[in-house]
Amino acid sequence: MSKNPNSGAAAVKSSSVVLFPQQPVLQLIYDTAPIGLACLSPDCRYLQINQRLTEICGISIEDHLGRSVRDCVPALAEAVEGIVGSIMQTGEPVIGIEVAGQRADQADERFWITYWHPLRSPSGEIVAVNVAAEEITERKRAEAALRATQNSLIEAEKLAALGRLVAGVAHEINNPVGTSLTVASTLERKIASIAAELAQDRLRRSNLTEFLEISREASSQLVANLQHAAELIESFKQVATDRGYSNRRVFDLGHLTEQFAISLRSGLGKRNLILNVDCQPNLTMDSYPGPYGQALTNLFLNATAHAFPDGKGGTVDIKVTAAEDDCVEIVFSDNGCGMSLDVRRKAFDPFFTTRRDQGNTGLGLHIVHTVVTNCLGGRLHLDSEPGAGTTIQLVLPRVAPAQLGPDGRQTRTSIDARA
Known part of the structure; x- marks a missing residue:
């Protein structure tokens, strides 16, 4: 040439x-x-x-x-x-x-x-x-710079979502641990009082009976609260362990979804929202639990941020069932305010948000779309009407495809002219 x-x-x-x-x-x-x-x-x-x-x-x-x-x-x-x-x-x-x-x-x-x-x-x-x-050198460089910026923002959004999850779990763990500490302190004082009466030979049957009743009740409260704290810690450990995108393993989808749900409920705080989970048993997956959990977390955070404005109460439902062609179906729905046609069309676009004034980045649902289609090899469908809530259907193969790269995308056919 x-x-x-x-x-x-x-x-x-x-x-x-x-x-x-x-x-x-x-x-x-x-x-x-x-x-x-x-x-x-x-x-x-x-x-x-x-x-x-x-x-x-x-x-x-x-x-x-x-x-x-x-x-x-x-x-x-x-x-x-x-x-x-x-x-x-x-x-x-x-x-x-x-x-x-x-x-x-x-x-x-x-x-x-x-x-x-x-x-x-x-x-x-x-x-x-x-x-x-x-x-197309300048265009390719501009695209690479844009991808780098977008990837940086997506990673920041993932960390922000994890941070909100951690804050919710920490707050939720404080409740049973704090209650257990109060009960244990009360029980400690009662034991000291009974021990003093026994040492002075002043212990009466009525006091001993009262002490035994208090001890039984305290023990029951301690067991219940500490079990709840242990469940929260175990669920969060599972979330943390599976968070890596390269951590592929075989797992039970229903059990994993329940574990993530425990962590998600912890972020509700005093909000008048209910999270219901209905999972078909024995749905074995060979896939990436971390990205799946990221998708659930982002769907949940998006619903709590947008579907129930002004502190309105409502319900979020997650239903997991088997589907045809060796797939599973996850239906994530809420009975919130729903979306207009214009919002629905742009819902998965990067950086699109209706609440930018409140600090939202518009990457939550875009991450969901990227994770489901590129990493998990699935597809998703959104159905929503104003005032009628929102339903997002995920269909995932039970055996995920091998990942093709950091973003899960195939590169275009090209010739490398380097010697």
């Missing part, structure tokens, strides 16, 4: 291909087009190169025209030969192929997007392949 104002009129001696014979205006358009253009022979030799391609690739006509791709750019040869071979065989164009590499005169990485189309003779025979190349 090269640099010469008159290169459009040139043709390789071994080939009679001229793009626009006897049409100088079209040839001039080819030579001055704002995107890079090249013409390759069926055996992948450079037949023509326009001015723009020499500029965006930093190449010269002398080093390319008439020579094969394998001689000029060995790193690209196999991929280019495959594309040209496919076009020669099928007659179909190949579009949207990204090329990553370095210009001949620069060290930094550049990016191009290329489009490959067959060039036919009047008889319909494919005599060459026309390649169009557009540089």
Whole structure:
């Protein structure tokens, strides 16, 4: 691919291909087009190169025209030969192929997007392949910067959600622990009083009977409160253990959902909200419990923040059942204020929120969508009407797909031009 104002009129001696014979205006358009253009022979030799391609690739006509791709750019040869071979065989164009590499005169990485189309003779025979190349380096850099910023905000939102969960659990644990401490202190004083009466030989049957009754009641309260605290701690330990996205394991979906529900209920505080959980037993999953818990947490926090304005009470329901095609269905619903059509259409968009003035980032439901579709390999459906509550249906495979990367996405087909 090269640099010469008159290169459009040139043709390789071994080939009679001229793009626009006897049409100088079209040839001039080819030579001055704002995107890079090249013409390759069926055996992948450079037949023509326009001015723009020499500029965006930093190449010269002398080093390319008439020579094969394998001689000029060995790193690209196999991929280019495959594309040209496919076009020669099928007659179909190949579009949207990204090329990553370095210009001949620069060290930094550049990016191009290329489009490959067959060039036919009047008889319909494919005599060459026309390649169009557009540089997209700045766009790719801007996209990378945007992704980095968005990923940073998403991680911050995940930590914020975990922080709210931790605060709720800590507050909830304080209640049974505080009650247990009060009961234990009272029991300690009673024991000291009974011991003193016994030492002075003043202990009466009525006092002993009263002490035994108080001890039984205190023991019962201590056991109940400490069991509740232990359940909260165990649920939070499970949340913390499974939080990593790479921590794939086999688990019972109903049991895990109940564990997360214990932690979620702890965040309700004095709000007049009820969380109901109904799980079908024996739903074994081979998946990622951490991302699943993140999705549940974000759905719950989104509902408590948006579905029940002005302290209004209500109910949140989570129902877990088996579904067809070796999947499970999780239906998360509330009887809150619901969503308008406009809000419903944008609900999963990043940074969309109806309460930015209250510090919301608009990433809660976007994280849910990303986790469900990219990491857990599932799909989701939102149904909501103003005044009629909101229902979000998650359908997840019982065996999650292998993760493809940090964001769970497949990359586009591309050619890496680096040597």
